[in-house]
Amino acid sequence: MISIRFIHADQTVQDIQTTPGQSLMKAAVDANLKGIEADCGGSLTCATCHVMIDAPWAALLPPPVPDETDMLDFASSPVLPTSRLSCQVRLTPELDGMVVRLPPTQH
Numbered sequence: 781m782i783s784i785r786f787i788h789a790d791q792t793v794q795d796i797q798t799t800p801g802q803s804l805m806k807a808a809v810d811a812n813l814k815g816i817e818a819d820c821g822g823s824l825t826c827a828t829c830h831v832m833i834d835a836p837w838a839a840l841l842p843p844p845v846p847d848e849t850d851m852l853d854f855a856s857s858p859v860l861p862t863s864r865l866s867c868q869v870r871l872t873p874e875l876d877g878m879v880v881r882l883p884p885t886q887h
């Protein structure tokens with residue numbers, strides 16, 4: 781199991797425990813986390829799974845593929861250098877303790 785800390789736009793903190801091997805979006809949805817809508821179910825066509833990954837962990841992630849970067853243009857909240865689409869972030873044991881910030885809105 782690994783732990784992921786989500787920080788909502790109002791600074792509320794929510795920790796979840798999950799298993800590596802799945803996407804960050806799937807882990808969040810399975811934990812009933814509010815703030816990730818994931819309207820397309822992870823097929824990279826909605827941008828409602830937008831998150832910002834804190835710096836130490838962001839550097840551990842593979843860079844986004846061009847389709848992810850293109851889709852981030854449709855995010856409803858401002859996109860930052862650490863913005864990712866959580867359906868494209870594959871959880872690994874190295875990401876234990878990762879801090880993920882949620883945008884104020886996904887729509």
Ligand code: FES
Pocket residue numbers: 805817818819820821822823824825826827828829851865866867868
């Ligand atoms: S869930 Fe739709 S792009 Fe990630």
